[in-house]
Amino acid sequence: MVKKADPDIVDDWPRLAHIFAEIQTKNRSLYTDRVKSPSDWGLLDAHASDQALFEELSFQLFGAGFSRTVVRNRWPATREAFCEFDLAKVAAFDAERLEQLVANPALIRNRRKLAAVVTNATRVLEIIQAHGTLRAWLDSYPVAERYLLHREVARRFASIGERAAFWFLISSGYELFYSTDDTRRLLDRLGLLDQKERSRARLNQVMVGFSEASGAGLWAVSRDLHRFASGYRMKEPVCAERPRCPKCPLWDDCHFFNA
Template identity: 25%
Template sequence: MKLTEAMTPTKHPRSTWLGIYQNVLFCQVLNMQQITRCPWVGEQPIYIDYHDKEWGKPEFDSQKLFEKICLEGQQAGLSWITVLKKRESYRVAFHQFDPKKIATMTALDIDDCMKNAGLIRHRAKLEAIVKNAKAYLEMEKCGENFSDFIWSFVNHKPIVNDVPDLRTVPAKTEASKALSKALKKRGFVFVGETTCYAFMQSMGLVDDHLNDCPCKTR
């Protein structure tokens, strides 16, 4: 049935409008399918939402940058979606990633975290968040702003890379190597070169969205 025909009054208006509604839904589905996101996203809503609203968006808030570098460290050896699904549990357990509060956490607090099924129960990784909080505060004490420090590795301006396909995306760069080295020098842990590059991608220091991805910086 043509759409114009469907709009003509009939003896069965309910079925007619149902047909129109189904056509509209079908078109919406087609439009959704035409969106070409970065292929690593997959079909899980939580990952799609993360890709569309967060990944690659420039972030300059020091505490949010601190949260992300800590969470990237939790990912080591795992997939990011594993951490993403547990992110809210981490925020609750680690005081919304307030470095001052985290720095006061004791071994007993980590013991409690090890019993928390909402976290990745790897003691060294959990302890790393506390160590990183102390390193963060030491930077502040020395007059270093965390956001300014992080963004200095890309000259305070996002790098938009040419990414025709995933094969062109590196696992690490000279900038991520330098960032890793500088963070370790300041006392941070679980901040390897690959971890730092994933952090740089997610926080928008570099834009590694595929060229045809709608989230790509134009």
């Protein structure tokens, strides 16, 4: 019988550091492409101004449900249509201006998304009035609870789902983790997370534990756990649905293997 997740295991840093080092070593021998960075999913390299953050937020808004390539191809026209994302100008768009956007064939002509950009310009200005800058508002969220910040962003802005909010934060330089079903299955097998338990707090505890024990950032931790468990862009998966235990370096640490 598989053991339940042990609540104290995430405090066992030597064990976590050992597990992660083994995963990274194995992954390095199996990668088949370059390692992607968070900025691959974003638009801008730098987000020094609120205008740039607003543009990135809008890019992620359009990216939900569309391929990033389609959105990127249309971005020069989108920038022009939205006055380079000048907040005051966009917030002042009226119904007639919105109709012009909806009729513009160079744009992604989704009325809800186009209208949401205008609404969000107003919301960013409200935040700036209350907090000084959009960045200051984002940074005011407690660091220990930053894994929930994407929910606050999604709640605050129009037509921004939690996923789009997550990519907005990642692209804007926030250090966050992501998880997939493959990742959670791996952590379950290692006794770190009960897969049925959907507590994001526990998942955060595990990811932070790996990060602090290994010195790797949360993004790097997420990426390597996911690859090891899914085989994404690797020569072969290791701990996929049908685990390749004979090829795995984690026998000694695996509840599933030792059950």
